[in-house]
Amino acid sequence: MTDVTFVKDKHIQYVIEQDSHRSFEYWLSEHLRMNGLYWGITTLATINSLDALPKAEVIDFILSCWDDKSGGFGSFPKHDSHILSTLSALQVLRIYDNELTMISSEKRTKLVKFIKELQLPDGSFQGDRFGEVDTRFVYTAISALSLLDELTKEIADPAVDFIMKCRNFDGSFGMVPGAESHAAQVFVCVGTLAITDNLHLINQDIKLASWLSERQVLPSGGFNGRPEKLPDVCYSWWVLSSLAILNKKHWVDLEKLEGFILSAQDLKEGGISDRPDNATDIYHTCFGITGLSLIDWKKYNFKEIDPIYCMPVEVTKNFKKWKNLSS
Amino acid sequence: MQHNVKRVNISAELKKLKLEKDQLKIKRYQELTAKLFDLRDNNTYTQDAFNETTTLLLMNPEFYTVWNYRREILSNIYKPVGANVDDYAQVLNDELQLVLQQLKKFPKCYWIWNHRRWCLFELVALHRVNWMYEFAVVSKLLELDQRNFHGWQYRRFIVENIEKESVAKDPSHEKVILLKIKLDEFDYTTTKVQSDFSNFSAWHNRGNLIPKIYKLVHEIEVPAEFKERVKLFDNPYDILIHELDMIKTGIYMSPEDTSIWSYYNWLLTDDFFTKAYSKEEYLKVLHNQLEVISEVNELEKEDNGQDNIWCLKSIIFTKTLINKQQRGEVLTDEIKSYLKILIKIDPLRKGKYEDQLRGVVGIV
Numbered sequence: 001m002t003d004v005t006f007v008k009d010k011h012i013q014y015v016i017e018q019d020s021h022r023s024f025e026y027w028l029s030e031h032l033r034m035n036g037l038y039w040g041i042t043t044l045a046t047i048n049s050l051d052a053l054p055k056a057e058v059i060d061f062i063l064s065c066w067d068d069k070s071g072g073f074g075s076f077p078k079h080d081s082h083i084l085s086t087l088s089a090l091q092v093l094r095i096y097d098n099e100l101t102m103i104s105s106e107k108r109t110k111l112v113k114f115i116k117e118l119q120l121p122d123g124s125f126q127g128d129r130f131g132e133v134d135t136r137f138v139y140t141a142i143s144a145l146s147l148l149d150e151l152t153k154e155i156a157d158p159a160v161d162f163i164m165k166c167r168n169f170d171g172s173f174g175m176v177p178g179a180e181s182h183a184a185q186v187f188v189c190v191g192t193l194a195i196t197d198n199l200h201l202i203n204q205d206i207k208l209a210s211w212l213s214e215r216q217v218l219p220s221g222g223f224n225g226r227p228e229k230l231p232d233v234c235y236s237w238w239v240l241s242s243l244a245i246l247n248k249k250h251w252v253d254l255e256k257l258e259g260f261i262l263s264a265q266d267l268k269e270g271g272i273s274d275r276p277d278n279a280t281d282i283y284h285t286c287f288g289i290t291g292l293s294l295i296d297w298k299k300y301n302f303k304e305i306d307p308i309y310c311m312p313v314e315v316t317k318n319f320k321k322w323k324n325l326s327s
Numbered sequence: 328m329q330h331n332v333k334r335v336n337i338s339a340e341l342k343k344l345k346l347e348k349d350q351l352k353i354k355r356y357q358e359l360t361a362k363l364f365d366l367r368d369n370n371t372y373t374q375d376a377f378n379e380t381t382t383l384l385l386m387n388p389e390f391y392t393v394w395n396y397r398r399e400i401l402s403n404i405y406k407p408v409g410a411n412v413d414d415y416a417q418v419l420n421d422e423l424q425l426v427l428q429q430l431k432k433f434p435k436c437y438w439i440w441n442h443r444r445w446c447l448f449e450l451v452a453l454h455r456v457n458w459m460y461e462f463a464v465v466s467k468l469l470e471l472d473q474r475n476f477h478g479w480q481y482r483r484f485i486v487e488n489i490e491k492e493s494v495a496k497d498p499s500h501e502k503v504i505l506l507k508i509k510l511d512e513f514d515y516t517t518t519k520v521q522s523d524f525s526n527f528s529a530w531h532n533r534g535n536l537i538p539k540i541y542k543l544v545h546e547i548e549v550p551a552e553f554k555e556r557v558k559l560f561d562n563p564y565d566i567l568i569h570e571l572d573m574i575k576t577g578i579y580m581s582p583e584d585t586s587i588w589s590y591y592n593w594l595l596t597d598d599f600f601t602k603a604y605s606k607e608e609y610l611k612v613l614h615n616q617l618e619v620i621s622e623v624n625e626l627e628k629e630d631n632g633q634d635n636i637w638c639l640k641s642i643i644f645t646k647t648l649i650n651k652q653q654r655g656e657v658l659t660d661e662i663k664s665y666l667k668i669l670i671k672i673d674p675l676r677k678g679k680y681e682d683q684l685r686g687v688v689g690i691v
Contacts, residue, residue, distance in 0.1 A: 024349040079392040169593040180531045227585040228525040250678035279332040
């Protein structure tokens with residue numbers, strides 16, 4: 001058993017104060033603000049404290065990031081749309097409102113068009129019109145379409161073909177075909193396969209689950225992202241969610257992982273860092289806490305987190321995903 | 328996202344002090360940001376606006392919207408019909424210099440790598456790209472950080488483009504050209520793994536190159552100058568023996584190294600190898616490997632008083648492959664007894680071994 005406690009109240013305070021410590025570094029991170037908001041809101045939702053931030057203000061902020069020219073959300077007002085900030089915006093909005101009533105049907109049409117047009121002939125997705133391709137964007141696009149209940153086979157099938165081209169000889173996945181396996185890319189690839197009901201493509205052997213279970217290292221009990229690299233709290237999410245999707249959470253030592261996450265908390269100021277005694281940030285705080293939810297949400301009196309969407313199950317259970325089912 | 332930054336708990340007073348000190352910087356940053364957004368709203372594509380984006384991007388290389396604006400300015404000034412190609416090529420090359428300086432400081436920033444790619448394709452359109460220079464750049468960057476994810480990906484991207492360009496120049500020798508380039512890349516991975524067996528990024532590339540080189544060697548009449556270098560690629564069996572011999576040193580030196588074992592598993596199970604020789608040959612290889620690993624395990628036992636986790640896993644793996652070949656039972660009493668030892672000495676993955684013991688999942 002681990003002897004470090006979970007300092008819930010400090011973490012709530014930490015999330016609330018994200019927006020008030022407006023140091024120079026805060027302004028430099030505008031390009032990540034929408035993702036940051038998603039990390040903060042997911043943290044709060046998971047620990048049953050969504051009310052700690054003013055709902056109306058959060059929604060207003062998100063809507064102020066709408067980029068009407070391209071039909072997606074940017075990371076901050078006047079910033080360009082990108083698939084990453086668009087998914088984050090939709091996730092937060094749907095956490096607040098299952099019907100997404102704040103998005104007009106006109107916006108909704110534009111959104112679907114924006115996302116679909118990012119798909120390239122080989123099934124992959126670019127992040128925006130400037131051409132960067134990465135399995136991250138495939139997941140992000142597929143996840144966004146599915147939470148709009150707008151996913152279609154025409155979009156999903158080629159995307160899945162692309163994902164499978166990114167599988168490596170170690171059973172794991174990389175960012176593009178030929179790229180080295182990496183745990184965060186595994187999450188996006190397995191997540192895409194799970195959303196599109198294609199897990200049978202990777203369930204024939206134990207290679208992938210074995211690779212994932214080998215990410216847990218001693219003495220810390222934390223997960224690394226690639227062989228022979230240092231452990232990092234964020235992989236608690238990327239690796240454990242993938243294992244959860246594959247029904248193999250028990251292939252790692254959950255108690256040791258729990259200890260590692262808890263030991264990376266800043267007990268005085270709240271927040272969680274990549275490794276114990278390092279500087280905290282909202283990204284590691286989110287993935288540490290969602291990791292704890294995957295480990296044992298009941299014990300912490302958290303909300304159960306969906307390993308496929310990284311959102312509370314009570315939200316994702318309403319997803320219809322496919323377009324033809326939603327009409 | 329902060330990685331590898333030590334936590335410092337500063338007092339409220341110091342925080343306030345920092346905030347006060349920051350005010351000037353923040354003001355300048357915000358004014359510049361606002362100014363650039365205004366300029367963009369007014370479709371301003373001028374050298375002055377371009378220079379302002381430089382200032383802002385030096386302050387914040389993650390500001391993707393400003394990179395986008397910068398690209399719009401470049402396209403608008405230099406791409407119209409009649410614009411001077413030399414001027415644009417010069418500007419793009421300057422751009423590559425700026426990006427390189429930033430990459431040295433922020434080697435993990437996606438937006439910078441992205442902008443570099445964009446510039447290169449603009450140069451391609453002008454027929455002015457210098458892929459060999461890029462190749463030198465990425466080689467240097469990989470020297471600084473052997474496992475940089477972006478660096479390795481960028482190297483593959485550059486090599487792919489060098490291949491395309493070289494083939495376009497001399498299409499009748501396509502396969503010879505590709506062979507030479509891939510052999511050079513293969514040699515590069517040899518150097519990398521020999522200097523550090525743990526460099527899985529290099530093993531990964533090596534594993535991907537082998538079947539491609541083999542295929543090329545057997546599709547063409549190999550020129551005399553390559554004869555010596557391609558000898559190894561005569562048949563998958565020779566490659567297998569060569570590679571197993573190579574990782575043997577690594578196994579003796581550090582049997583805990585997961586990079587080597589991952590490569591080992593591939594060598595012994597991929598169709599490229601297993602379908603290329605007889606069952607007898609395969610079994611002989613497996614038995615030889617079993618001997619090597621058992622010996623290392625015995626040495627480890629003498630030193631540490633217990634089985635080495637990775638040796639034992641690989642003994643199980645290799646024995647199972649043998650059992651499968653002999654069409655015998657896979658979950659033998661011997662394998663079961665090894666799994667039970669693993670449950671004790673590698674308790675992190677206890678659940679996996681228990682599943683294997685119960686026959687819920689396979690062994691390999």
